[in-house]
Amino acid sequence: MAVAGPELVLTAPDSKDLGREASALSARMPDLLMQARLVSNTVAHGIHGRRRAGPGETFWQFRRFQSGEPARRVDWRRSARDDLLYVREKEWEASHTVWIWIDRSPSMYFSSSLAPCRKIDRAVVMALALTDLLIRGGERVGIVGLLRPTAQRHALERAAVAIARAPVSDDSLPDAAPxxxxxxxxAIGDFLEPLSDLEPALTGIAARRVHGHLAQVLDPVEESFPFAGRTEFHDAASGLEFVAGRAETVREAYLGRMAARRRRLKAVTDRIGWSQLIHHTDRPAQEPILALHARLSGGGDPRSFGAASASSGNRPRQDAEADA
Structure with a gap:
């Protein structure tokens, strides 16, 4: 948390208040669920699911037999119903399961008056909207640590209940997930932990032949650093504090280190073949959902995903900057 004058209000819970914040998130869940449905409905208009034919075990559809195909592909039982020949297609298994992970660390409960919501609220809306959108397209979706993969339509409500009951957590990226x-x-979070911890976690998950997408959710002040005068910075996770007599004098150095941090994280995602986008909580939630859906569908260039926002940033905390 930072105190920088009446024109800018920042809120971040102390460690003793995190239980109350988790309860408040639970109370807001009906509203967040409604927002997620609205986002999903908006994005779903005019797009199609990712299901397509390919090697697999799950039946997808019947289609007309095409001249030149091997006769062994004909489904004679279905073809016996009329005078046409049909082929039974299976669904491509590579698109079967999408895992979503939500960062529930204390830093996600940070917000400023420049944004309409806290980062955790936006992350929950994004996760629920993606769950709804992907299940509509026939995908199996799981919430890491909270919900087993499922393609059932009522999974959205189950996911909301599971998230509402989940406590604040300092867990890092889930390298042990199935x-x-x-x-x-x-992965939806602010990714502001030390890069010395983040890099091996990302590399370890990618080594399991998992294709990943990072959605970094940031409050606008975490990259713009709009502070001046005497400013106190407080890290909700560790309790560390830093007092700047004239905050404007460290702005350039702060922004430079944040830019270097973004380049380093981008280098990691490029190396492991993952996509990355940056979303600010003062922007509509539809923007990252559209970008993620395009990437999941195989469209778009992952190198361009940073264009969803102007640039990356970091919140005012010393331990997160140490490895930049």
Missing amino acids: FGRFSEFI
């Missing part, structure tokens, strides 16, 4: 060989992984 990812399958063809799984896709969407």
